[in-house]
Amino acid sequence: MGPVILHSVVSVDGFIADANDDVGPLHEWYFAGDTPITPPREDPHYDHSGTGNDFRVSGASAGYVRQMWESIGAIVLGRRLFDLVNGWEGQPPAGDHVVVVSHRPRPAGWHPEASYHFVDGVAAALDRARELAGERTVAVNAGEVGGQVFAAGLVDEVAMDVVPVVFGSGKRYFGSVEGQHLLAGPHVVVPGEGVLHLRFKVQR
Template sequence: MGNVIANASMSLDGFVAFEDDTIGDLFEWYDNGEVEIVTEGELPPFHVTPASADYWRSWVDSIGALVVGRELFDVTDGWHGKHPIGTPVVVLTHEPPLDWSYPGSEDFHFVTEGIVAAVTRAKEIAGDRDVALAAGTIAGQALDAGLVDEVAIDLVPVVMGSGKRYFGDAGPARLGDPTAVVQGRRVLHLRYPVERG
């Protein structure tokens, strides 16, 4: 069984998006290097530094399923049926969409029973691989429920001032020393274990 890992690009002051779901310069690091990364679905390739490319490939290769909330699903229109990293997606929602369908949309699974059920379903899909959690409300709920094993942050040198926090309104938690520190261009990739008890 793999780990459950919260992940996102984050500003220095802890935000993953503005309140209107725009991201400002948070994704600038996705296109400031010389190594091309080809994505799945409709998004064009992006270009990162060799260090970021190695980190990205290792991260993507480890993921067996992704858990997102309904808000991110709606903002992206479910990535038109194919997530950019090509992994199955579990969407935590109060109500599944009635008329959403794209080729590949069979890789999207809608769970209405809460964060524990969503992570459980993602683990079933992922098998021995890791489960990624979108930062924000979903990651906060999972952290509060004791479901998060690791936190992965792509720390970007911008201050957003306000917006949506990495862990939403989650309560306090303690993380261990970083297990990965990788310097890219205008990004620092960090991984932390979540301490239990």
């Protein structure tokens, strides 16, 4: 069974979006470099940020991001993010499978060919994602759902792509997690252009 990693791009004060779900400059580094992460897709209109551009990052970031994305077998996210990006039109930025934590089923007629699974509850969603990912990584999107998985002690590592911006308020990386939780490390520190990649193992 592969590791479970909580991941997102985040401001230096710990927010993944503002109160209106606007990511502001958080994803600009994905398109500000000269090194592609992945080959262009046949349908270029949908990607991680919804801008329609190919992912092009700095050389320093490319190796880190490419390796991480290639390791991912399944992504777990909440229904709100799914609705905001329309599930990346069935083509997630990484991984072969997506598990959506939701009380509602897949929208009628929505990309029936895509390996998207709608599961009620974070524990059941993580079990399904692990089954789908096999020995590969399960990446859990940070935010409320990710915070619930983290608080339940089901996360092995925390991965942050820290962008030098202060939001002041908004949607927190760890959602509504309360109390103190210890992390080790960081065991990965990769400075890119406009972003700092960090990874911490969770202490148990």
